[in-house]
Amino acid sequence: MAAKLLANLIVMGSGILGRAVLQAYRKALENANKTGVAHEAVQNIRRASKAMTEQEARQILGISEQSTWEEIVQRYDILFERNAKHGSFYLQSKVHRAKECLEAIYQQKGDGKL
Missing domain, CATH: 1.10.287.110 (DnaJ domain)
Known part of the structure; x- marks a missing residue:
């Protein structure tokens, strides 16, 4: 019984943690787009590839x-x-x-x- 309860807690906890990480990632992308950091990073990557x-x-x-x-x-x-x-x-x-x-x-x- 205790093992089943512990397994349920682990599954529920990992689901909650996964959703929180996904939400934080989306928010970080949104903030990067607002400040122009994402565009600047893409430009730096393009510049770096040129000789x-x-x-x-x-x-x-x-x-x-x-x-x-x-x-x-x-x-x-x-x-x-x-x-x-x-x-x-x-x-x-x-x-x-x-x-x-x-x-x-x-x-x-x-x-x-x-």
């Missing part, structure tokens, strides 16, 4: 087209460490992707020493 251009990489690292590979690495180290300590993971990843983009370009051109 970074050389110009964008240079802007992120704050370097010119005449910069040597050593200058690029030095600037990368400064920005990467700064964002590791006081910045954001997002900015740190952009700095890293910028270096990767320029590294591929420098390897293709044969410029600088890698």
Whole structure:
């Protein structure tokens, strides 16, 4: 008898919990749509899938087209460490992707020493 009662309580409790989670999820989606967070997240996903251009990489690292590979690495180290300590993971990843983009370009051109 006690086992049956306990089983009923577990089934009822999990049903109530499931409905509460679903309701909270719906409310979170509603709030995200109201504030524009959902739209911004979709835009960020779309942007992330596009390849970074050389110009964008240079802007992120704050370097010119005449910069040597050593200058690029030095600037990368400064920005990467700064964002590791006081910045954001997002900015740190952009700095890293910028270096990767320029590294591929420098390897293709044969410029600088890698």
